[in-house]
Amino acid sequence: xxxxxxxxxxxxxxxxxxxxxxxxxxxxxxxxxxxxxxxxxxxxxxxxxxxxxxxxxxxxxxxxxxxxxxxxxxxxxxxxxxxxxxxxxxxxxxxxxxxxxxxxxxxxxxxxxxxxxxxxxxxxxxxxxxxxxxxxxxxxxxxxxxxxxxxxxxxxxxxxxxxxxxxxxxxxxxxxxxxxxxxxxxxxxxxxxxxxxxxxxxxxxxxxxxxxxxxxxxxxxxxxxxxxxxxxxxxxxxxxxxxxxxxxxxxxxxxxxxxxxxxxxxxxxxxxxxxxxxxxxxxxxxxxxxxxxxxxxxxxxxxxxxxxxxxxxxxxxxxxxxxxxxxxxxxxxxxxxxxxxxxxxxxxxxxxxxxxxxxxxxxxxxxxxxxxxxxxxxxxxxxxxxxxxxxx
Ligand SMILES: Nc1ncnc2c1ncn2[C@@H]1O[C@H](COP(=O)(O)OP(=O)(O)OP(=O)(O)O)[C@@H](O)[C@H]1O
Ligand SMILES: [Mg+2]
Numbered sequence: 001x002x003x004x005x006x007x008x009x010x011x012x013x014x015x016x017x018x019x020x021x022x023x024x025x026x027x028x029x030x031x032x033x034x035x036x037x038x039x040x041x042x043x044x045x046x047x048x049x050x051x052x053x054x055x056x057x058x059x060x061x062x063x064x065x066x067x068x069x070x071x072x073x074x075x076x077x078x079x080x081x082x083x084x085x086x087x088x089x090x091x092x093x094x095x096x097x098x099x100x101x102x103x104x105x106x107x108x109x110x111x112x113x114x115x116x117x118x119x120x121x122x123x124x125x126x127x128x129x130x131x132x133x134x135x136x137x138x139x140x141x142x143x144x145x146x147x148x149x150x151x152x153x154x155x156x157x158x159x160x161x162x163x164x165x166x167x168x169x170x171x172x173x174x175x176x177x178x179x180x181x182x183x184x185x186x187x188x189x190x191x192x193x194x195x196x197x198x199x200x201x202x203x204x205x206x207x208x209x210x211x212x213x214x215x216x217x218x219x220x221x222x223x224x225x226x227x228x229x230x231x232x233x234x235x236x237x238x239x240x241x242x243x244x245x246x247x248x249x250x251x252x253x254x255x256x257x258x259x260x261x262x263x264x265x266x267x268x269x270x271x272x273x274x275x276x277x278x279x280x281x282x283x284x285x286x287x288x289x290x291x292x293x294x295x296x297x298x299x300x301x302x303x304x305x306x307x308x309x310x311x312x313x314x315x316x317x318x319x320x321x322x323x324x325x326x327x328x329x330x331x332x333x334x335x336x337x338x339x340x341x342x343x344x345x346x347x348x349x350x351x352x353x354x355x356x357x358x359x360x361x362x363x364x365x366x367x368x369x370x371x372x373x374x375x376x377x378x379x380x381x382x383x384x385x386x387x388x389x390x391x392x
Pocket of ligand 2 (some may be wrong): 054055119
């Protein structure tokens with residue numbers, strides 16, 4: 001494909017630099033919008049389903065901006081415990097709370113002259129939302145325990161997979177902050193809305209995976225690609241990549257036909273009522289499915305971990321917003337549960353959390369979802385029960 005080598009338009013040039021693949025009208029528009037807004041300092045709100053590429057878009061905006069040589073600081077608002085979120089964002093002065101042995105810069109100071117990416121902005125507590133609005137409006141803030149204002153020159157990029165208007169209506173998100181952040185709204189389309197991109201993505205992911213892992217692969221038939229293009233992909237690009245990699249590993253060099261794809265898709269979306277449900281499966285077949293499902297989960301965790309590690313390596317500052325030193329001061333200390341009835345309830349809770357963390361390979365996001373807790377509550381409980389060694 002000559003266009004891969006010689007971009008003949010602006011959006012293709014952007015595409016080559018930032019790795020947002022696709023030829024659909026939706027992707028072309030997305031890349032054009034990125035290019036337009038990247039040149040300005042305007043705040044951007046990125047929305048879209050999980051796995052659609054919101055973080056990739058945020059990184060692309062920074063990479064195409066005049067700020068690109070300065071840091072892009074990513075903050076996962078859902079993962080920072082409420083008690084330390086303001087000190088994380090704005091920094092603190094010496095002695096502002098027990099354990100604040102020296103002054104410390106927050107993310108806003110670290111992002112000076114660069115960009116700040118507030119991921120999962122919908123998870124920010126209301127009190128912090130007020131302070132954030134002030135920074136957006138005045139470009140200055142105070143460190144926790146500080147008396148003078150600190151100036152900051154940052155570009156705001158925020159993302160969420162929540163319906164923020166709905167959160168505003170429910171009183172969980174401040175309307176004024178919503179309008180400020182929403183100066184430009186970029187909606188990243190779900191994969192099923194641009195299914196013509198799927199074969200391109202599949203080929204690229206397969207190519208990369210085979211090259212990186214030195215394994216044989218016989219390729220996909222046209223009808224196999226078409227079957228993938230017609231699937232719903234609730235987990236979007238992240239899921240597509242995982243399925244492609246799983247097929248390459250498990251089919252060991254075979255030429256992959258449509259029937260194989262159907263089998264993997266049924267496993268990948270076992271709960272999806274919109275998909276044809278396989279009837280009367282043999283025991284062996286069911287066992288194989290179960291095994292593949294477990295493998296898929298493990299694979300997906302490994303992929304997420306790899307992504308996290310790569311990002312950490314590339315980051316100018318550790319991206320994981322968790323700071324154990326602060327958390328220890330701020331949160332309830334790890335202690336054995338109290339005696340009596342409470343202790344058995346607490347023990348049960350501890351065990352449930354431990355099992356969920358084990359099951360999901362330490363992924364707090366997935367464990368929280370399975371337990372019906374918010375990520376932040378889970379972090380607090382992990383700390384409370386002293387379940388260490390699983391920080392992401
Ligand atoms: N257009 C694209 N071309 C190639 N790879 C993509 C594209 N969009 C996303 N990806 C890849 O898909 C994966 C998920 O993307 P990303 O983490 O940006 O999604 P997200 O929308 O932030 O998901 P979540 O809501 O779960 O945080 C990443 O590996 C990313 O590199
Ligand atoms: Mg994301």
